[in-house]
Amino acid sequence: MSDPKVLIIGAGLLGTSLGLALSRQGVVPAIEDLSKANQRLAIEYGAGVKPFQEPDLVFVCVPPDFTAQAVVNQLKKYPKAIVTDVASVKAFILQEVASQVTLAELARYVGSHPMAGREKGGPGSARADLFFARPWVITPRVDNDSLAVALIRDTASRLGALPIELSVERHDSAVALVSHLPQLLSSLLAARLVAGSEEQLNLAGQGLRDTARIASSDSDLWIQIISQNAPQILPLLVDLQSDLNQLVASIANLDEVGALARVHSILDAGNRGVARIPGKHGGKFLEYQLVTVVIDDSPGALAGLLVFIGEIGVNIEDLKLEHSPGAAIGLVELQVLPESAGRLVEKLSENGWRLV
Amino acid sequence: MSDPKVLIIGAGLLGTSLGLALSRQGVVPAIEDLSKANQRLAIEYGAGVKPFQEPDLVFVCVPPDFTAQAVVNQLKKYPKAIVTDVASVKAFILQEVASQVTLAELARYVGSHPMAGREKGGPGSARADLFFARPWVITPRVDNDSLAVALIRDTASRLGALPIELSVERHDSAVALVSHLPQLLSSLLAARLVAGSEEQLNLAGQGLRDTARIASSDSDLWIQIISQNAPQILPLLVDLQSDLNQLVASIANLDEVGALARVHSILDAGNRGVARIPGKHGGKFLEYQLVTVVIDDSPGALAGLLVFIGEIGVNIEDLKLEHSPGAAIGLVELQVLPESAGRLVEKLSENGWRLV
Known part of the structure; x- marks a missing residue:
């Protein structure tokens, strides 16, 4: 072609x-x-x-x-x-x-x-x-x-x-679940923050940040998406509404027999649901292996590590530096191909790098 | 002492x-x-x-x-x-x-x-x-x-x-909003994934992953937290329930006058709510400046960049590699102190590094 x-x-x-x-x-x-x-x-x-x-x-x-x-x-x-x-x-x-x-x-x-x-x-x-x-x-x-x-x-x-x-129907039903429902939930959660005090919001941690992140999406764009896919979104929202009603009723009457078990069953279903989401690159795709290395907090430390890894010929697929400001050390999270991980760990250990 | x-x-x-x-x-x-x-x-x-x-x-x-x-x-x-x-x-x-x-x-x-x-x-x-x-x-x-x-x-x-x-009361009310409510919302969302098909979940993107991440938390631990803080959590959940009821009623009757405006007002409140969350290190703390550099996808490329940055004496506070597997380039997101950012950008540009 x-x-x-x-x-x-x-x-x-x-x-x-x-x-x-x-x-x-x-x-x-x-x-x-x-x-x-x-x-x-x-x-x-x-x-x-x-x-x-x-x-x-x-x-x-x-x-x-x-x-x-x-x-x-x-x-x-x-x-x-x-x-x-x-x-x-x-x-x-x-x-x-x-x-x-x-x-x-x-x-x-x-x-x-x-x-x-x-x-x-x-x-x-x-x-x-x-x-x-x-x-x-x-x-x-x-x-x-x-x-x-x-x-x-x-x-x-x-x-x-x-x-x-x-098919268009199967596409629309899939995005209602994996994209439109999360958007609405994130917005509903973040909307509750409007009434929060500064004292309360100053205690926000990574959990709230992640859960509310997509609530910052363009509301003019999303109103169009939600209108167009309302028939697919509605039944999912109704199911969620029923779970929420059950949760509210249980938390309002925790002393009743079975109330705690109902709260637990929702948390437990959440555990099982999130486990079904495929890995970062999709379930069908390659999973990398994580190797975590401890480095000093000095300008050359990370460079030294990467030069060493370059010399032994291992390619880094992804890298994240976990670093508390002012702390004496940082953690470098390296994602590498599974077949490279063993050699990387071995060479790093042999040469005195600290692994976690 | x-x-x-x-x-x-x-x-x-x-x-x-x-x-x-x-x-x-x-x-x-x-x-x-x-x-x-x-x-x-x-x-x-x-x-x-x-x-x-x-x-x-x-x-x-x-x-x-x-x-x-x-x-x-x-x-x-x-x-x-x-x-x-x-x-x-x-x-x-x-x-x-x-x-x-x-x-x-x-x-x-x-x-x-x-x-x-x-x-x-x-x-x-x-x-x-x-x-x-x-x-x-x-x-x-x-x-x-x-x-x-x-x-x-x-x-x-x-x-x-x-x-x-x-005070204990103000603490408990704050964590109900910034920690316990996000946990329950994330669990409610992830619980809906249990009924999803593999075809649907294969379309999951970063939005769903972030929103559902904390749904993987230990449900036995969380049932204890929720039981103990039920009096503070309940009114927040009831407010959210009322927003959700309004959202469901509006999406079920989108042709009614005002329905679309009600959906929009929730998305809009979400925009305003998420904007109130302080930065990564808390609103009161130091904010770093982001410098994004384009590198080749070769084992030595990132090392070369970091060696260069080490030589000009700039300390990297945080680093993230954005890298699509197999792509010819990667994006390196560097967080540096605001006073270092100008010099870093200048030196990188002078020496032929590509900035985004």
């Missing part, structure tokens, strides 16, 4: 990141945005060029509420192009598009959803590796041309993303 | 960490545990010695349900010692202790709560820097000897913790 001529509509976080990633693969796309400032910024970043030719493949990367209309416009404007979008709810958009185009036009539309993002939006937050090693859901239908689906799948693969094919 | 003779009751995560931290400060404590294996492990780690003398200060570090009885036992066993505990709920324990001791004995008890912990328990997870730069709440009462309070405050300070004095 020769390189497709790609057009990106929307130079926000996703559109600009897509442009950067495609350009790096040698497929320089055209990119346009209603905001001339965003378009210019994206082009200056190297995310593409101004449109100058008829595209083979159009990525619609505009906010959810404008996605269906933009898809319709592109299907009609470019009668031979395959059109896809990157919005996070698929059934609603498909329905809107289907009501405004011919069957022949609809056959050229395949919804998709790269499972990637950041809390910060806009072209300035774009990153060429945003899609790398992330699932990219494609929602083919029986009326789609199989070449259209293959073109999107191949493009996602070239960017290092992991294409997964799902 | 000369060094106190310290006894630690309970060689779990907190007791052993406390022993390690005190030993590092030259105050080697005695440490005991009903489990001889735990006690021996803690002593072998360097967290203290076997009890051999009458203590001045006793830290009770046993699970919440056993804390009050252990405090009572220590007050009676050592008639001159100051006794404190590290349990995360204070009013309940005070009430239990008060009902079993004389007023003179009670005057020697001051509850405290170091706001530190890990998801993993046991002496093997202990760390000498567990309390460093973390709040350590002390709950003095009018009947306490001021020297008793000062002894605990000074000891916490020597370990690098940040002593904060609060």
